[in-house]
Amino acid sequence: MESILSVTFIVGVLSAMLRIATPLILGTIGELFNERAGILNLGIEGIVTFGAMSAFIITLFTGNAYLGILVAMVCGILLSLLMGFLTVTLRLDQDVCGLGLLFLASGLSYFIYRLAVGIQPVPPTIQNFSLLQIPLLSNIPYLGEILFKQYSLFYIAILLIPLSQFILYKTHFGLNIRSCGENPAAADTMGVNVTRTRYQSLAIGGALFGLAGAYFTVFQMNIFIFGMVAGRGIVCIALVVFGNWKPVKCFLGALLFAFIDAFQLRLQHIGLQVPYQFFLLLPYLFTVIVLVLAARGAVYPQALLKPYSRED
Amino acid sequence: MLLPVIALIAAFVIGSILISVSGANAWDAYLLLIEGAVGSPFALFETFIKMTPLCLTGLAVAIAFKANFWNIGAEGQLYFAALVAALLGIVPGLPAFIHIPIIIIGGFIAGGLWAMLPAFLKVRFRVDDVVTTLMLNYVMIFAIQGILDGYWRDKASGWPHSPEVLLTARYPQLLPESRFHLGFFVAIICAVLVYLLLRYTTLGYRLRATGLNPKAAAFGGINVKKTILIVAFISGGLAGLAGVGEVIGMQYYLVDGISRSYGYAGIAVALLANLNPLGVIFSSFFFAAIFTGSQMMSRYTGVPVYFSDFMQGLTLIVMLIALLFSKYSVRIRRS
Numbered sequence: 001m002e003s004i005l006s007v008t009f010i011v012g013v014l015s016a017m018l019r020i021a022t023p024l025i026l027g028t029i030g031e032l033f034n035e036r037a038g039i040l041n042l043g044i045e046g047i048v049t050f051g052a053m054s055a056f057i058i059t060l061f062t063g064n065a066y067l068g069i070l071v072a073m074v075c076g077i078l079l080s081l082l083m084g085f086l087t088v089t090l091r092l093d094q095d096v097c098g099l100g101l102l103f104l105a106s107g108l109s110y111f112i113y114r115l116a117v118g119i120q121p122v123p124p125t126i127q128n129f130s131l132l133q134i135p136l137l138s139n140i141p142y143l144g145e146i147l148f149k150q151y152s153l154f155y156i157a158i159l160l161i162p163l164s165q166f167i168l169y170k171t172h173f174g175l176n177i178r179s180c181g182e183n184p185a186a187a188d189t190m191g192v193n194v195t196r197t198r199y200q201s202l203a204i205g206g207a208l209f210g211l212a213g214a215y216f217t218v219f220q221m222n223i224f225i226f227g228m229v230a231g232r233g234i235v236c237i238a239l240v241v242f243g244n245w246k247p248v249k250c251f252l253g254a255l256l257f258a259f260i261d262a263f264q265l266r267l268q269h270i271g272l273q274v275p276y277q278f279f280l281l282l283p284y285l286f287t288v289i290v291l292v293l294a295a296r297g298a299v300y301p302q303a304l305l306k307p308y309s310r311e312d
Numbered sequence: 313m314l315l316p317v318i319a320l321i322a323a324f325v326i327g328s329i330l331i332s333v334s335g336a337n338a339w340d341a342y343l344l345l346i347e348g349a350v351g352s353p354f355a356l357f358e359t360f361i362k363m364t365p366l367c368l369t370g371l372a373v374a375i376a377f378k379a380n381f382w383n384i385g386a387e388g389q390l391y392f393a394a395l396v397a398a399l400l401g402i403v404p405g406l407p408a409f410i411h412i413p414i415i416i417i418g419g420f421i422a423g424g425l426w427a428m429l430p431a432f433l434k435v436r437f438r439v440d441d442v443v444t445t446l447m448l449n450y451v452m453i454f455a456i457q458g459i460l461d462g463y464w465r466d467k468a469s470g471w472p473h474s475p476e477v478l479l480t481a482r483y484p485q486l487l488p489e490s491r492f493h494l495g496f497f498v499a500i501i502c503a504v505l506v507y508l509l510l511r512y513t514t515l516g517y518r519l520r521a522t523g524l525n526p527k528a529a530a531f532g533g534i535n536v537k538k539t540i541l542i543v544a545f546i547s548g549g550l551a552g553l554a555g556v557g558e559v560i561g562m563q564y565y566l567v568d569g570i571s572r573s574y575g576y577a578g579i580a581v582a583l584l585a586n587l588n589p590l591g592v593i594f595s596s597f598f599f600a601a602i603f604t605g606s607q608m609m610s611r612y613t614g615v616p617v618y619f620s621d622f623m624q625g626l627t628l629i630v631m632l633i634a635l636l637f638s639k640y641s642v643r644i645r646r647s
Binding site: 042046086090092093095096097099100101102103104105106107108110111114115230231234235237238241274275276277278280281284285287288291292295296298 | 446619
């Protein structure tokens with residue numbers, strides 16, 4: 001039995017944590033952009049699934065994983081624009097539309113996968129990206145193993161945090177987004193095109209959701225599995241609340257969730273006499289607990305869930 | 313009544329594009345779907361069997377949504393009740409007329425309590441119910457997989473499922489050589505009861521008021537928090553009865569995958585019925601028909617069975633759009 005306190009165990013948990021955190025960071029930042037503009041996008045779970053499927057299928061048939069990622073992002077944008085059409089243009093209920101999009105996109109993902117691949121005894125695989133070993137830095141003991149032997153998308157996700165912080169707080173566009181989420185009527189008076197801004201932030205979110213989906217199939221794994229997203233899209237929504245709609249805190253939330261997940265994965269392998277499923281449920285239970293803790297100080301964007309129209 | 317029909321027609325027209333893309337003739341495919349769903353007595357009763365849990369989860373979602381409690385957790389509530397039903401079902405020495413009601417009540421309470429947890433978090437800590445109910449599905453399903461895998465594994469075969477429930481614990485089968493069981497009528501009775509509850513009781517009034525405008529309801533003297541907790545209990549209980557039916561009416565034991573996402577499908581069922589309990593009877597029949605019919609359609613045309621999953625989401629969205637038009641027509645009339 002491997003000791004929990006051994007260095008290899010800790011290094012293993014921490015490097016797995018960053019691998020697990022990558023799609024959560026992407027999804028959480030994407031959802032953050034949506035919610036900051038006033039749209040709660042429950043469809044995220046379905047869009048991520050669709051991203052995973054489309055990246056896989058394109059890579060399988062063309063052999064070009066970059067094209068797969070691109071298509072996943074474009075599909076993410078298109079599905080998010082559908083969400084925009086329903087909730088921004090038609091001003092329908094965001095909760096119900098999000099759920100509809102969730103079922104629509106995941107059902108469509110399975111449908112297309114089955115249509116393209118058929119029923120095969122062994123599921124087809126693709127050549128996925130391997131871990132990027134940054135020269136020199138990856139040789140640093142322990143730290144190199146954790147920080148500098150990750151997938152390239154991890155570094156992009158990390159860069160997104162200061163970038164989104166900058167966009168939201170230091171640019172005109174970011175101010176527009178935030179004002180649409182807080183007080184769209186006032187934003188409108190100031191000449192902000194609320195509809196366009198909400199569509200734009202939905203598109204940004206959609207691209208990130210697609211990218212998060214692609215991470216599952218063309219980075220972390222090399223196959224597409226039904227139900228592989230397993231609620232992580234919805235976890236991103238919880239992480240936005242945990243992060244109080246601020247990029248850095250959202251990132252910390254993603255790390256915390258990923259840590260629990262990485263820890264339970266490792267615990268499964270140290271030979272405890274407990275069914276491994278009891279460990280699998282821990283991250284989800286943790287999400288509920290974290291939401292309770294975060295609820296007290298949560299400052300929701302004032303216009304979240306509220307459609308905007310000049311008539312009201 | 314007209315709206316759901318228009319929504320369905322629109323959904324099928326859009327669905328036909330998907331079928332054409334898969335290389336089949338949409339008309340032929342739909343005929344096969346109908347034949348597979350209602351084309352023979354056997355097919356019809358298979359549809360009724362599928363309809364039973366869908367009707368109950370649809371009611372669970374309908375009553376919860378009506379009170380603005382966003383219960384996406386019917387799947388977990390169903391599983392918890394199924395676990396309790398499997399446990400109660402192996403208690404020996406009870407005659408059937410006592411054993412079955414005990415299981416029904418036990419399952420209802422189990423599902424109800426599991427739904428009250430997120431409702432409590434919602435009213436006490438203002439925690440978003442969509443996320444918690446969904447997260448708790450994963451918690452419950454993994455817990456049950458763990459129990460089945462770790463402690464309930466079948467001694468002889470090694471297959472992870474619970475012991476078979478006793479003969480006294482089973483819903484009677486109502487037809488020879490068919491799996492059609494009493495649970496079907498339990499579901500229909502529940503639909504009528506929920507309808508009466510919403511329509512003619514003070515609780516129903518409080519519930520509708522809470523859903524329409526919680527602030528106004530509270531101002532009018534309604535205890536909104538208590539109402540939401542009660543609604544959650546009833547909602548979870550109804551979802552629980554779906555789990556009970558699958559254990560003591562269909563499988564006779566608890567196994568992973570006993571619910572084919574009935575809890576989630578309940579959302580589409582409830583919304584197609586526009587949250588009307590009697591409408592749920594029809595919309596659950598409709599979705600059950602798509603479920604069973606798409607199997608046959610898939611066998612003969614190669615259109616993937618996930619067509620039914622797609623239709624769930626599509627119907628939901630199309631129904632919302634249809635409702636929008638009805639609102640507009642009201643607005644036009646007013647002005």
